[in-house]
Amino acid sequence: MKLNVEEATGLARKAAMSAGANEKIAASLANATVAAEVSGRPAVGFAHLPDxxxxxxxxxxxCDAQPDIDFPTATTIRADAKNGIAQLGFDLCFDRLVDRAKQYGVALFSQSNSYTAGELGYYTxxxxxxxxxxxAxxxxxxxxxxxxxxxxxxxTNPFSFGAPVANGSPLVIDQASSATAFVNVRDAASRGEPIPDGWAVDQxxxxxxxxxxxxTGMLxxxxxxxxxxxxxxVEVLAAGVTGANWSIDAPSFEQGEASPGVGLFVVAIDPKVFAPDFPARLASQIDRLTAKGLYVPGRGRKADDIVLKLSVLDAIRRYFPSGDVAV
Structure with missing residues (x-):
């Protein structure tokens, strides 16, 4: 199924609500899901939505968590996701995080007790x-x-870095601390394909x-x-500083009834405090690096349409009472 951004967002939102999520949670998750697809990260887009x-x-x-949000200091924002999705707490705090970063030069966002964060590049x-x-x-x-x-x-403890680039898409680095993301192994298993040496061990x-x-083993x-x-x-910042579950204490993200209760930690910096021409300087430097053959992540062509695999559609269809996923 090929969908434009509006259609894909509507499908993801309806699917989340059909699975029980309220409107705010469904909208937040839908926006993040489609953002991953548009940015060329389908493994953490619609392929991750069934999770x-x-x-x-x-x-x-x-399905109806309302994050608790407070402001311990002028430059810090703290959220308790209340066992909900990570994206909602960030969405609710986004404007205030930006305002504080621009007012003070730096601001921090700390969130605990959420499901896994999805595409980390969404935040940066x-x-x-x-x-x-x-x-992040x-x-x-x-x-x-x-x-x-x-x-x-x-x-898998991912980390992401984002920076504005003059007259172009931002620089975004988003990668796991593991040799690969878990969703990539699961995708290979579903296709019956081998994985590269160095990705994983068995039980x-x-x-x-x-x-x-x-x-059934480990990455x-x-x-x-x-x-x-x-x-x-990453663990010290995302779990230790936020007060979230350490990874070894976190329940599974795909089995059982307990939330993983993990954390998200974001540092936002206003570069113009130090270098007023930062976006232009970075654009010039990226041009120099690409001229030398370096691949710069997050700078590729963005998807105009989103193509969903039949297997993903089938997984989503299970949550619609009629089985109809038409948008």
């Missing part, structure tokens, strides 16, 4: 659109190990290229101990 729908239906995600891309430089980190249930540990110790901690064995941190160090850094 949310099943979470609503099973009780892992609160929006802040770049407000002319801010930002760093989040944790999740423990799926990642090292060859030394061979036990699940971290979530016994033995390296595997079998995607099915990886699903590996990228780059060995260096990637594990970054995963730990």
């Amino acid at each position: 949310y729908l099943e979470g609503f239906a099973s009780g892992r995600i609160s 891309r929006r802040l770049a659109g407000a002319d801010l430089v930002s760093i 980190v989040s944790n999740g249930p423990a799926l990642v190990t090292t060859m030394e540990s061979r036990q699940p110790v971290f979530g 016994q901690g033995i390296a595997t290229t079998n995607a099915q064995d990886a699903l 590996l941190a990228f780059g060995g101990s260096r990637g594990a160090n970054i995963a730990l850094l």
Whole structure:
């Protein structure tokens, strides 16, 4: 099924409401889902939506959560997602986060007790659109190990960086601390395809290229101990500073009735406090780097239409009473 942005947003919103979410939650999730697709990250777009729908239906995600929000200091915003989606708390605080960053030069957003954060670039891309430089980190249930540990110790613990670029789309870096994202392994397993060496180990901690064995095993941190160090850094900020569950204490994001209760931590910086011409300087530097053959992430062509696979449509269809997903 090929959809334009408006149609895709409507479908995602209706699907979330059909699974039990209220209108505000459904709208927030739909916007984030479509943003991932438009930015070329379909693995955390509609392919990830059924995880949310099943979470609503099973009780892992609160269908009517209203985040508690307070302001501990002039430059900090703290949210408790109340076992709801991560995107809603950020959406509710976005304008105030931007205002504080521009007033004070820097502002921090800390959120605990949410479902996993989805596409992390969603948060930094929006802040770049407000002319801010930002760093975002989040944790999740423990799926990642090292060859030394061979036990699940971290979530995929992604981190994202965003920055405004004059006369162009923002610079957005969004990657997991694991060798790959869990959704990529699950996608390979669904197609019966192998995964690259170095992505995962099986239940016994033995390296595997079998995607099915990886699903019941563990992902590996990228780059060995260096990637594990970054995963730990993310964990300290996303779980430690926010007060959310540590990854090893977080319930599954795809089984059971308990929320993962994980965290999201965002730093927003106004670069013009230090360099008034920052967006133009960055645009010039990116031009120099691309002329040297460097791939710069987040700068590719954006999707005009969204194409949904039949398998994804079938998974969404389960949550519509009539089975009709027409928009």
